[in-house]
Every structure is written in C-alpha cells, then in structure tokens.
Amino acid sequence: MVLEAALLVKARNNTSASRAFVAFALGITVVTTLFNVVVAIMFMQSGSPPIISLLVIAFGGYMAMTEWQQLKRMQATA
DSSP states (O other): OHHHHHHHHHTOSOSHHHHHHHHHHHHHHHHHHHHHHHHHHHHHHHTOOOHHHHHHHHHHHHHHHHHHHHHHHHHHHO
16 A cells, blocks of 8 residues: 555656556556455455455455546546
8 A cells, every 4th residue: 555655646747657657556456455355265264354354455446446547537638
C-alpha cells in the first residue's frame, strides 16, 4: 500500500510516464489481492479465520477499482 501511494503521488500529472505509474500500481494491487485470496482460501481450509487477508482483499479491491478509474480518466484526457 505504501509503494502504491508513492507511485500514485508521482502520477499527479497526465503524462505517459504517469499513466505507466498508475498501470504499474494497478498491476501490483491486482497481484497482491489475488495472492491474498489464495492465502484466505488456504486459511479457511485449515479452519482458522483469515481476518488480515480478508481486510487486504477488501482494501485491495477498492484500491484496484480506484486505480482503474484513474487510469481510464487519464487515457480519456490524453
């Protein structure tokens, strides 16, 4: 989350480099969220509650939607 915040701060203006930063942050978000889905499934199968993984999945889903919207906005105004 900290890396993504730094990337999104760097991507304030609408240049091709900024769009690349947002796309990279989106990729990291999606990969991390999918990894935590797998971890949550593994924890559920072992019988323990994956509270942190579920929180990461929720935040990751929100962040991915926000980054996707930002990327679409940036591409529309380019």
